[in-house]
Amino acid sequence: MEVSVFLSDAPHLRILCLLRDEGAVSRAELGDRLELTRPRLLAEVERLVATGLIAEAGMAASRGGRRSTLVEIHPRLRFAAVDLGASSIDIEVVNGRLEPVAAYREAADIRSGPKVILQRVNDLLAKARIDGAYERLDAVGIGVPGPVSFRDGVPVSPPIMPGWDRYPVRELLAREHSCPAVVDNDVNIMAIGERHGGVAHSIDDFLFVKIGTGIGCGIHLAGAVYRGIDGCAGDIGHIQVDANGPVCSCGNAGCLEALFSGAALARDALAAARAGESPALAERLAASAELTARDVAEGAAEGDVTCIRLIRAGGRRVGGVLATLVSFANPSMIVIGGGLAQLGHVLLAEIRSVVYRRSLPLATGNLPVVLSELGSRAGVTGAAVLASDMAFEQAS
Amino acid sequence: MEVSVFLSDAPHLRILCLLRDEGAVSRAELGDRLELTRPRLLAEVERLVATGLIAEAGMAASRGGRRSTLVEIHPRLRFAAVDLGASSIDIEVVNGRLEPVAAYREAADIRSGPKVILQRVNDLLAKARIDGAYERLDAVGIGVPGPVSFRDGVPVSPPIMPGWDRYPVRELLAREHSCPAVVDNDVNIMAIGERHGGVAHSIDDFLFVKIGTGIGCGIHLAGAVYRGIDGCAGDIGHIQVDANGPVCSCGNAGCLEALFSGAALARDALAAARAGESPALAERLAASAELTARDVAEGAAEGDVTCIRLIRAGGRRVGGVLATLVSFANPSMIVIGGGLAQLGHVLLAEIRSVVYRRSLPLATGNLPVVLSELGSRAGVTGAAVLASDMAFEQAS
Numbered sequence: 001m002e003v004s005v006f007l008s009d010a011p012h013l014r015i016l017c018l019l020r021d022e023g024a025v026s027r028a029e030l031g032d033r034l035e036l037t038r039p040r041l042l043a044e045v046e047r048l049v050a051t052g053l054i055a056e057a058g059m060a061a062s063r064g065g066r067r068s069t070l071v072e073i074h075p076r077l078r079f080a081a082v083d084l085g086a087s088s089i090d091i092e093v094v095n096g097r098l099e100p101v102a103a104y105r106e107a108a109d110i111r112s113g114p115k116v117i118l119q120r121v122n123d124l125l126a127k128a129r130i131d132g133a134y135e136r137l138d139a140v141g142i143g144v145p146g147p148v149s150f151r152d153g154v155p156v157s158p159p160i161m162p163g164w165d166r167y168p169v170r171e172l173l174a175r176e177h178s179c180p181a182v183v184d185n186d187v188n189i190m191a192i193g194e195r196h197g198g199v200a201h202s203i204d205d206f207l208f209v210k211i212g213t214g215i216g217c218g219i220h221l222a223g224a225v226y227r228g229i230d231g232c233a234g235d236i237g238h239i240q241v242d243a244n245g246p247v248c249s250c251g252n253a254g255c256l257e258a259l260f261s262g263a264a265l266a267r268d269a270l271a272a273a274r275a276g277e278s279p280a281l282a283e284r285l286a287a288s289a290e291l292t293a294r295d296v297a298e299g300a301a302e303g304d305v306t307c308i309r310l311i312r313a314g315g316r317r318v319g320g321v322l323a324t325l326v327s328f329a330n331p332s333m334i335v336i337g338g339g340l341a342q343l344g345h346v347l348l349a350e351i352r353s354v355v356y357r358r359s360l361p362l363a364t365g366n367l368p369v370v371l372s373e374l375g376s377r378a379g380v381t382g383a384a385v386l387a388s389d390m391a392f393e394q395a396s
Numbered sequence: 397m398e399v400s401v402f403l404s405d406a407p408h409l410r411i412l413c414l415l416r417d418e419g420a421v422s423r424a425e426l427g428d429r430l431e432l433t434r435p436r437l438l439a440e441v442e443r444l445v446a447t448g449l450i451a452e453a454g455m456a457a458s459r460g461g462r463r464s465t466l467v468e469i470h471p472r473l474r475f476a477a478v479d480l481g482a483s484s485i486d487i488e489v490v491n492g493r494l495e496p497v498a499a500y501r502e503a504a505d506i507r508s509g510p511k512v513i514l515q516r517v518n519d520l521l522a523k524a525r526i527d528g529a530y531e532r533l534d535a536v537g538i539g540v541p542g543p544v545s546f547r548d549g550v551p552v553s554p555p556i557m558p559g560w561d562r563y564p565v566r567e568l569l570a571r572e573h574s575c576p577a578v579v580d581n582d583v584n585i586m587a588i589g590e591r592h593g594g595v596a597h598s599i600d601d602f603l604f605v606k607i608g609t610g611i612g613c614g615i616h617l618a619g620a621v622y623r624g625i626d627g628c629a630g631d632i633g634h635i636q637v638d639a640n641g642p643v644c645s646c647g648n649a650g651c652l653e654a655l656f657s658g659a660a661l662a663r664d665a666l667a668a669a670r671a672g673e674s675p676a677l678a679e680r681l682a683a684s685a686e687l688t689a690r691d692v693a694e695g696a697a698e699g700d701v702t703c704i705r706l707i708r709a710g711g712r713r714v715g716g717v718l719a720t721l722v723s724f725a726n727p728s729m730i731v732i733g734g735g736l737a738q739l740g741h742v743l744l745a746e747i748r749s750v751v752y753r754r755s756l757p758l759a760t761g762n763l764p765v766v767l768s769e770l771g772s773r774a775g776v777t778g779a780a781v782l783a784s785d786m787a788f789e790q791a792s
Binding site: 157221231232233234250320321327361362363366 | 636724
């Protein structure tokens with residue numbers, strides 16, 4: 001099984017993660033919190049100061065005895081977080097506390113191939129350096145919209161990424177930026193992000209369902225990403241939900257994402273507008289010559305019954321698959337994210353209704369089904385977490 | 397998440413498991429195999445001899461230097477392994493190498509309730525003692541046909557076990573036999589058994605699908621049973637596969653096990669016999685006034701097309717659900733067990749066909765879908781493994 005490589009609970013990792021997630025902490029408090037003996041703690045801290053990963057940050061308030069020195073993640077640390085979508089590049093450069101110091105978003109077609117896309121990533125990062133966001137990077141984390149061999153740092157047979165199969169993404173980024181790099185699936189990094197700074201904070205077992213151009217599921221079990229044997233666990237977009245449904249990009253009929261995804265919703269909205277079933281959609285089509293999920297969301301907000309019906313029908317499809325996964329995996333939370341999460345509470349209500357009706361009562365007794373809190377920042381947040389984990393791990 | 401409690405890699409556990417699984421081993425080989433220093437190994441072995449868990453077993457063949465003493469699991473050790481089915485009690489008393497020294501099988505209706513059924517278990521174990529199978533037990537492992545809180549050692553809202561909800565099974569067995577006891581779901585113990593001594597030997601990530609009176613799935617991830625947040629992970633029998641299907645015992649319509657299970661197959665066989673669709677089934681019905689899955693298996697073996705059609709239809713239903721689970725979990729093997737595995741290769745071929753056609757190529761590239769090797773002994777084998785794990789763990 002490919003689980004996260006970051007399962008170590010070595011003292012230096014626990015110190016670094018605590019300082020990353022909570023900011024400056026006194027030596028005394030660190031020792032208490034991590035249950036390390038004083039000599040062991042001092043040795044670890046000294047070593048981390050020497051490697052430049054942490055720095056002293058003044059004196060803590062007195063706890064009664066001698067005042068203890070504060071330590072923090074070194075303010076110089078910088079990580080690059082990259083989230084490649086089917087049609088976008090999102091980049092953040094973050095400091096050691098994972099706070100963004102620079103952010104860039106551009107439209108880009110992943111089908112342009114790895115050379116073009118990675119060159120644009122490197123150009124954006126060069127711009128960030130010129131802008132003063134960093135002098136050197138300590139690690140790069142990148143998410144791509146397809147299956148990844150996490151161990152090898154390469155995409156594997158990604159259906160919507162022609163030219164990327166086994167392309168050495170990790171190796172090339174690491175060489176270009178002279179630092180560790182880590183590559184993961186886009187949905188996995190969104191799940192990691194949501195667990196770090198979103199609605200799944202401190203939840204160990206949950207599913208993150210991305211509904212966007214495609215549909216995928218990030219699986220967290222026992223606090224770690226579960227990737228499956230070939231790195232393609234969570235690839236739920238091609239589950240067949242209707243043998244008589246439309247043909248999918250994968251060649252099979254009736255896949256979940258052929259019935260409900262950004263592209264499917266645009267297709268169904270266009271058909272409804274042309275058939276005269278939806279005044280809201282017909283008006284928007286006349287104005288802009290095309291329709292997107294956003295038009296359906298706006299129509300639904302105005303009370304257009306066809307828009308509401310389209311969202312509900314999609315929610316029922318997603319809910320049916322999730323009911324199956326809940327019976328199978330018995331998670332403690334489901335988070336709905338990705339572009340179509342903008343469809344909001346109409347979508348959520350329908351998903352909830354199907355999940356709660358069709359799964360075992362025991363498995364849904366305490367099961368929140370909620371929207372992502374981080375929205376479009378979930379991916380870069382998770383990529384930054386992965387990058388920092390990698391840098392900290394390699395500091396051992 | 398409820399994972400197995402047995403994740404420790406303490407040296408005493410590794411020594412005990414190696415001796416349990418491989419028999420007598422010399423001290424020198426133990427040290428090499430477990431990468432323990434000689435003083436550490438000798439201290440651990442001495443302690444385990446003192447506690448009566450292992451014993452010396454003569455001298456090993458010379459490896460060139462001083463001859464090393466063999467050690468083995470103490471020949472006195474005995475574990476009781478109990479597999480409660482919907483309509484049966486299987487018990488084995490095994491030695492420390494998990495070899496059966498006594499075995500009992502009786503018909504029993506789980507709906508008789510916990511007092512009656514556990515009394516029968518205790519009566520059978522008393523008989524085993526009188527028969528000389530043991531003097532005292534070192535641990536008892538028991539599997540029950542319903543969801544279990546592994547942590548609490550109790551069944552939780554088990555649908556086909558009236559009267560068992562939160563009944564203190566573990567506590568009562570432990571008290572009665574003055575030894576540790578462990579309670580798990582029947583499918584989980586079958587999966588553990590198949591991994592210990594069957595086709596999934598040494599496989600870390602696999603699904604064990606039991607098709608019998610009901611349908612359930614044992615999930616092994618990273619070498620441990622995955623039980624989900626409430627202990628009901630793998631409860632796939634009530635996944636809806638046909639909204640217009642027959643009503644299930646759970647009250648919903650079209651659940652997997654309402655369409656294909658021992659009871660569903662008997663129902664469909666009876667209908668086919670009465671409708672004159674199957675000479676093989678009509679003949680058997682005339683002879684015995686009822687039909688079971690075995691009749692369908694025999695009919696299929698004789699080439700009866702209706703019997704073959706019934707098995708194939710069931711295989712398609714199971715295959716459809718498994719295709720979904722393969723896309724989700726990306727396991728490295730699927731094992732088919734339970735009473736209906738006797739339907740054999742007709743069933744297996746249909747399941748394989750659907751799984752391979754409907755799941756992602758990446759996830760099925762190296763995915764064996766195979767029949768259980770242990771058959772009806774999978775449950776007791778797994779219960780024995782769990783019992784010994786528990787006894788070894790508590791010896792720390």
